[in-house]
Amino acid sequence: MDTFPITFLPDNTVIQAEAGQTIQEVADKGKIHINASCGGEGVCGRCIVELREGTVQATPGLYLTEDDFAKGIRLACRAKVEGPATIFIPIDSRADASFFKKASQAEEELTVETPDPMVRQSCLILDPPSQDDNRSDLDRVNAALAAMELYDNDIDLSAMRQMPSTLRESDFRVTASIFYELPLQKPENPPYGRIVAFTPSTGNDDYYGLAVDVGTTTVFIRLVNLATGEVMPGVGDLNGQISYGEDVISRIVFAGKKDGLKRLQNRVIDTINRLLERYEDTYPGYREKTFLIVASGNTTMAHLLVGLDPKNIRLSPYVPPASTWPSIRASYLGMNVAPHTVLKVFPSVSSYVGGDIVSGVLAAGLYKKPELTLFIDVGTNGEIVIGNQDWMTCAACSAGPAFEGGGVRCGMRAAPGAIESFLYEKETGKHYLGVIGGVSPSGVCGSGLINVVAELFRAGVLNKQGKLVEGSSEFVRPGEDGLEYLLSPAESNSVEHDIALTEIDIENLIRAKGAMYSGYQTLLESVGLEMGDLERVIIAGGFGRSLNIENAITIGLLPFLPVDKFSYIGNSSLTGSTLAALSGTIWREAFSIKEKMTNFELSDTPGYMDRYVASQFIPHTDGRLFGL
């Protein structure tokens, strides 16, 4: 087969490629990173490259207009080799790479060796009834279970109704699906079993569970095979509640209105139901074989999912109605699943350190390791956990919406059009923008903001106080709110105005990062430790994916530690609920995590406010904390 040289810029690396290979595949072969969030499906638009010389086989399409195509823009995952070519990889297609070089994906297990889920299937081979043995069907079943040392199993009425015909149709070889309620306060007590279904024993005993991560912004679900431990790819969507407010406080307020609670509950259930549909093509009818759903979400999301009024969450002393949840039939809440499907919801620690964090800590494993670890989930409410196998402290920081692009004049969510990467060439005074989706910019997202501020600070365009230095760059100009930095002029944008960074935007970011940093300090000092004692930092949540570690340290959001101590764990809430769906043992660990964690209400903690004030610089008042 013919091979052709493909040259990748700006690294100037040449890779021999076969005709028909995609540019993405060729780059992979040469260990050259090109973003591909969607895994090469041509739908995320993150693998934009520029064809500088030669030809590739490609057509315009999604994320690629005729106009862009004419300029040589291609999607690396869709462009195929047909001769020699020179390919330039723009910065926005390398955004993840800049991160991955620094914070490696945490190598957490996404599956368990031997599943031991809370729902188990027992195959019962029963003696058919006769004149000498005319025990009732249920007595016969219970005796078979007792022979397996499974005593005192309760039973659903629906399972009872299935029982006589299922027994007879299957020649008295049936699979009993039993949900086990695991005692948590007294784990030495036996689990409390409940037969939820009878099915003929066919030999194909696959059965399923679902992990659900109910985020304030997005909802992800993932199907798992409880028999084999196999984990399917997750699917996600925006939480339908978002039209009632972007953050938990606005949701709580809405829940207090007439029918508000019910509407919010319906919205998130609708979102889950839409996601459930998406597995039907690949696993038709899987819902009949799905017995367990394990959901994790912050404390407010858990209340809204279950339909419990969360109002006390935002009223001092911030006492949520519940931080543990009973077993609930998912269909009772409106989920489109079989009546036998049991929903378990992760326990939370406090009003603002929720089940998503417990699930994340479970996934990150810090509760069972000796290293002193900082676990953070950055968002409007940034949650922090510090600890190890012996102890854990946690807190929520009111960071404000800056990390999610809120409270920033040209801020936006991390979506196509958001400026995410930023390089400033001190020598030439030029800057380069990386935009999600490779389209014209329409705003700047939270991680972009961090990158911009860090680059400008390093270049001396921004000072320690967070003020732009007049005359330091051609892009610094007076604006409505003092000086501002012009990121992209209106004519280059898909919006009709300039995209600029104001000093107020920078102040908001400093407040946000300072809230986080002083949170780490407070938790560490509460146990007599300091930042340098941290052996590991785990960054969780969607925000972490595109976070540039060096830049985050530069602005003082992350502690000043060697980059190899940082790792990124992705959607740890979904990972934790996946593991808990696969294993009752792991599910139980969630409760020891909850019990082990000491929660700090930072605003009530002595010293927090002083530390917060001291953090309102770049990177910090106390430069020694950052090796300065």
Place this chain on the structure above:
Amino acid sequence: MDTFPITFLPDNTVIQAEAGQTIQEVADKGKIHINASCGGEGVCGRCIVELREGTVQATPGLYLTEDDFAKGIRLACRAKVEGPATIFIPIDSRADASFFKKASQAEEELTVETPDPMVRQSCLILDPPSQDDNRSDLDRVNAALAAMELYDNDIDLSAMRQMPSTLRESDFRVTASIFYELPLQKPENPPYGRIVAFTPSTGNDDYYGLAVDVGTTTVFIRLVNLATGEVMPGVGDLNGQISYGEDVISRIVFAGKKDGLKRLQNRVIDTINRLLERYEDTYPGYREKTFLIVASGNTTMAHLLVGLDPKNIRLSPYVPPASTWPSIRASYLGMNVAPHTVLKVFPSVSSYVGGDIVSGVLAAGLYKKPELTLFIDVGTNGEIVIGNQDWMTCAACSAGPAFEGGGVRCGMRAAPGAIESFLYEKETGKHYLGVIGGVSPSGVCGSGLINVVAELFRAGVLNKQGKLVEGSSEFVRPGEDGLEYLLSPAESNSVEHDIALTEIDIENLIRAKGAMYSGYQTLLESVGLEMGDLERVIIAGGFGRSLNIENAITIGLLPFLPVDKFSYIGNSSLTGSTLAALSGTIWREAFSIKEKMTNFELSDTPGYMDRYVASQFIPHTDGRLFGL
């Protein structure tokens, strides 16, 4: 106060009475028995007396036409002393008396010393939340329960929803109502608790349970106070299913028709709901405070109550779907009670020895006493239990409908108009009829049939083979089906035909009593015992109330034993469920009774048919069994 002599005939006893006392009260004072099923409410019509001399203050009314009144007929419970009087007590007002003189009411406890019901209330005095203690409401509740060594309580969603407001309205002093699922196979395991409701702790902590006896013909319920152990008077009504067939077989057949199961279930639930209404006057709002319903019924009734298809009950090898039942929310089945009310249904032994018998044995206490006891419940399906504290055997006899007035030409249920008592004066050849309600006769009921046959046998009008002796009485005459005995000519009746006993009727009765008797024999012989070893005979069920023991022995229905060995226990099924509602310990005993009982399918048991054939005489082929 003036007193007047009241003379009672036929005993010729004179009692001094005060003006305004009822004749019933005066008779009671003199220990003279007059029937009063309704307890003196004037509604049962069983206390009919005849005013022979003097006057009483009375008016016509229910059960008492102007015509009867003119003849001197009075209701003893409604007629008041206003001067000297002579009162004749007819035989039909002494029917119960003739029984009570022989078989005393069993002195079973209808209440327990200290209630320990399956639902308990725990008063929780909680520390209100504060900045230093902002545990969730549920964590706070669970910690208080754990301090009482009540661990791992599950909770209803509805209770969770009540919790935040109830805690705050009650100043954090609440009563948690917790239902305990008691392990039965492994009773050493801890019970599994579930919080079903929170209420403010008011100091008035009365809460209720209901006992329900679901009979094929009648349904009785009884309210009990679970806090004090107080037992309220029961109320009863015909089972609404009766329009779909009188016996269990016809109900099972109907359940197999389209919507049949649902309709039968609805009917019995409607009946229970009507009965529930009847406590509202005396205990307004009691249903909000009712947490437990314990129901007992035969195996078919239990299936229809819960809504499980009973069809296999009547198909060989007679395997019922279930003989134990999970906890069910009564409101889920349609009962008009609060959602927190849990229904427990008595376990059954086999398809035809049901939860009513287990409940009856529980009430009769024979399972914990050393005496060898025969427990019988006479009906279309007569159930028999023989045993003591060490062992028990049981069986159901297909007696046929004769005991319930079925399969008998002029048979009817024991209701007003039924001939129940019968005296035959051999000397004069005259006979005297006692009719329920003191009205003109319209038929003969089961116990009446026994009394008629016994009297005619003793008088020689009927021979050992069950044939009428021609010429032995002026009432013996040829009929359509051989000879018949004229009980009451058409002109005396409220029906337009003669009421007569045919030889076919007598054959049916002999078959029925023989089925029972050969059942006792079979069970006794299976353990190497004989009739004379019986130390006690307990007769349960409505039929037993009016059963004349001597007559029942005379025809061979009851074993030939001294009359003082017999006792009557009334509605033992309702008594058993009352006790089980009051005590989880007693409820558990129901399961050891079920486990302890060895069930015999008589038709499959060697020797049964021979014994049955031998029993087809009056009293029996083997006269020695009856001291002859």
